[in-house]
Amino acid sequence: MTATDTPTRRGPGAATRLAARAGGGAVRLGLLLTALFWLVPTIGLLISSLRGPADISTSGWWRVFTDPAQLTLHNYTELMGNGTITHALLNSVLITVPVTVLVIVIGAMAGYAFAWLEFPGRDWLFLLLIGLLVVPIQVALIPVTKLYATFGIFGSLLGVILFHTAFGLPFAIFLLRNFFAEIPRELLEAGRLDGAGELRLFARVVVPLGGPAIASLAIFQFLWVWNDMLVALIFANSGSAPLTVALQEQTRQFGDNIDVLSSGAFLSMAIPLAVFFAFQRQFVSGITAGAVK
Amino acid sequence: MATVTFDKATRTYPGAERAAVDKLEIAIEDGEFLVLVGPSGCGKSTSLRMLAGLEDVNGGAIRIGDRDVTHLAPKDRDIAMVFQNYALYPHMTVADNMGFALKIAGVAKTEIRTRVEEAAKILDLTEYLGRKPKALSGGQRQRVAMGRAIVREPQVFLMDEPLSNLDAKLRVQTRTQIAGLQRRLGTTTVYVTHDQVEAMTMGDRVAVLKDGLLQQVDSPRNMYDRPANLFVAGFIGSPAMNLVEVPLTDGGVQFGNSIVPVSREAIAVAADKGDRTVTVGVRPEHFDVAGGQATSLANDEPAGVAVTVNVVEELGADGYVYGTAEIGGEQKDIVVRVGGRQVPLKGDVLHVVPRPGETHVFSTSSGERLSD
Numbered sequence: 050m051t052a053t054d055t056p057t058r059r060g061p062g063a064a065t066r067l068a069a070r071a072g073g074g075a076v077r078l079g080l081l082l083t084a085l086f087w088l089v090p091t092i093g094l095l096i097s098s099l100r101g102p103a104d105i106s107t108s109g110w111w112r113v114f115t116d117p118a119q120l121t122l123h124n125y126t127e128l129m130g131n132g133t134i135t136h137a138l139l140n141s142v143l144i145t146v147p148v149t150v151l152v153i154v155i156g157a158m159a160g161y162a163f164a165w166l167e168f169p170g171r172d173w174l175f176l177l178l179i180g181l182l183v184v185p186i187q188v189a190l191i192p193v194t195k196l197y198a199t200f201g202i203f204g205s206l207l208g209v210i211l212f213h214t215a216f217g218l219p220f221a222i223f224l225l226r227n228f229f230a231e232i233p234r235e236l237l238e239a240g241r242l243d244g245a246g247e248l249r250l251f252a253r254v255v256v257p258l259g260g261p262a263i264a265s266l267a268i269f270q271f272l273w274v275w276n277d278m279l280v281a282l283i284f285a286n287s288g289s290a291p292l293t294v295a296l297q298e299q300t301r302q303f304g305d306n307i308d309v310l311s312s313g314a315f316l317s318m319a320i321p322l323a324v325f326f327a328f329q330r331q332f333v334s335g336i337t338a339g340a341v342k
Numbered sequence: 343m344a345t346v347t348f349d350k351a352t353r354t355y356p357g358a359e360r361a362a363v364d365k366l367e368i369a370i371e372d373g374e375f376l377v378l379v380g381p382s383g384c385g386k387s388t389s390l391r392m393l394a395g396l397e398d399v400n401g402g403a404i405r406i407g408d409r410d411v412t413h414l415a416p417k418d419r420d421i422a423m424v425f426q427n428y429a430l431y432p433h434m435t436v437a438d439n440m441g442f443a444l445k446i447a448g449v450a451k452t453e454i455r456t457r458v459e460e461a462a463k464i465l466d467l468t469e470y471l472g473r474k475p476k477a478l479s480g481g482q483r484q485r486v487a488m489g490r491a492i493v494r495e496p497q498v499f500l501m502d503e504p505l506s507n508l509d510a511k512l513r514v515q516t517r518t519q520i521a522g523l524q525r526r527l528g529t530t531t532v533y534v535t536h537d538q539v540e541a542m543t544m545g546d547r548v549a550v551l552k553d554g555l556l557q558q559v560d561s562p563r564n565m566y567d568r569p570a571n572l573f574v575a576g577f578i579g580s581p582a583m584n585l586v587e588v589p590l591t592d593g594g595v596q597f598g599n600s601i602v603p604v605s606r607e608a609i610a611v612a613a614d615k616g617d618r619t620v621t622v623g624v625r626p627e628h629f630d631v632a633g634g635q636a637t638s639l640a641n642d643e644p645a646g647v648a649v650t651v652n653v654v655e656e657l658g659a660d661g662y663v664y665g666t667a668e669i670g671g672e673q674k675d676i677v678v679r680v681g682g683r684q685v686p687l688k689g690d691v692l693h694v695v696p697r698p699g700e701t702h703v704f705s706t707s708s709g710e711r712l713s714d
Binding site for chain 1: 394447
């Protein structure tokens with residue numbers, strides 16, 4: 050840029066800035082509207098869950114805006130009184146929590162081993178593990194069913210937990226191995242010189258440094274398992290079915306249990322959301338992990 | 343406190359043809375500060391890591407005191423190391439960083455506290471004990487890394503270029519502090535650096551390595567005054583020694599039109615190898631600028647070598663003249679130190695004479711020192 054065209058550029062510059070500010074507002078408004086639009090089904094579900102069955106079957110949920118008296122907690126009391134649903138909710142927790150813990154613990158240990166311990170065949174084994182990432186669970190359904198029948202754990206909580214853990218591990222190990230491999234070598238060497246054995250090094254240095262990655266993985270793993278229906282539908286029986294399966298069973302061809310459905314669906318959504326917001330800080334720093342030392 | 347012995351210690355990396363460290367033999371005294379120095383890739387860091395147990399030893403042995411530690415795990419060697427990037431645990435406070443080794447060793451909490459506070463006082467870190475490393479400046483981090491080593495009270499300190507991440511001024515300051523601290527604690531120390539100034543100023547003795555081979559171990563003074571071969575001569579000293587290849591003559595070697603005396607035996611040794619030339623080395627400060635009246639071979643010419651000045655570096659106290667001279671029919675680059683008050687101009691011609699007794703003669707073919 051030469052000195053002569055500097056002033057001529059300043060005029061449009063101010064205008065551009067003004068336009069940019071106005072444009073920024075427009076963009077922001079657009080984003081807000083998009084977000085609201087995106088939320089409509091969820092809001093509808095929430096409102097439906099707060100209306101009585103008779104209202105739901107006769108009019109749309111938006112009617113509540115003109116007639117707020119329709120709002121009632123009846124569906125939720127009904128839900129809590131429904132033994133199948135509460136039992137299924139308990140099952141969801143009994144499946145999701147152990148799977149998440151198992152995947153994190155085993156995945157972190159294996160990830161550390163793949164990243165920092167030297168043993169013969171390590172790279173081949175890791176390659177094999179990456180290969181397992183592309184195996185869809187559908188191809189394993191029948192063989193695993195037969196296997197479970199042999200061991201007598203078909204239709205049990207244990208079966209569902211083991212299946213989820215097995216299919217969660219390749220990704221967990223892959224993710225954590227790559228995160229742990231980014232830890233500066235000198236840190237681990239310093240730990241070894243300080244007298245730490247592998248286990249202590251893992252617990253006191255590697256895991257604290259891997260915190261963000263572990264938190265992200267925990268959230269994802271929790272969501273996947275919580276929202277799963279296919280695996281539970283096949284491997285759980287009526288006594289061990291989680292909420293997703295129990296809710297699906299409430300939909301019938303004629304006369305849905307719409308009151309239980311809407312409140313149950315909202316409940317099954319609210320719990321992972323709570324988990325997400327609890328770990329949100331770590332989740333965000335997990336996404337940018339490694340960007341800044 | 344302990345001695346450290348490298349006994350023909352060798353490290354060959356898998357797949358490499360040449361050893362990274364080849365039959366290293368150094369005996370380090372109890373309480374000594376030994377500096378390993380050399381250009382990058384010379385094996386100095388590998389040697390240190392072998393002593394630390396972070397690198398396998400493929401041949402020979404390493405002993406700390408009377409203990410053979412060749413194949414011991416790092417944690418069983420009773421050593422502490424300061425890394426180039428400090429390697430502080432980012433999730434621990436300064437105090438926890440310094441006390442980590444003691445905690446693992448099962449030392450009582452109050453004892454850890456006292457020892458950490460003691461070390462912090464020595465290093466001027468007391469007010470930072472509660473901070474995390476990311477809230478510290480580079481110099482403070484460096485001191486924490488030192489503190490982590492001191493608190494352990496190990497038999498040997500290992501330092502791998504601990505000053506290279508500091509700015510120039512802080513580096514000079516910290517250099518003195520580390521050397522002083524080591525003298526005070528009296529702990530045997532092995533220090534790795536690529537900076538020959540650091541090596542010369544800090545070490546009781548300096549070991550120069552090149553391509554995995556030990557070139558010379560000696561006190562800084564001797565290293566400077568009597569470099570054992572061409573490589574050491576060129577590596578130690580800044581600016582580097584002038585090294586010029588000249589033909590052999592009777593009674594000495596001819597440098598320009600002055601004679602550098604070399605013993606007959608040394609010349610005989612060189613001649614026996616079939617060498618027609620030797621390499622003469624003169625440090626920049628060992629040239630005298632001649633007025634033309636000094637001893638000269640030809641009376642109609644001024645004595646010494648005529649150097650045409652290309653660049654002058656003025657450092658205040660003195661100056662360095664970078665010039666070219668014609669020696670033996672070839673243009674050679676020559677560096678001469680001159681007094682700070684009589685600096686020549688670019689394009690001037692200086693007549694310089696090597697000071698008697700301050701010249702070095704090396705065999706051109708083997709690089710070994712011929713003069714005494």
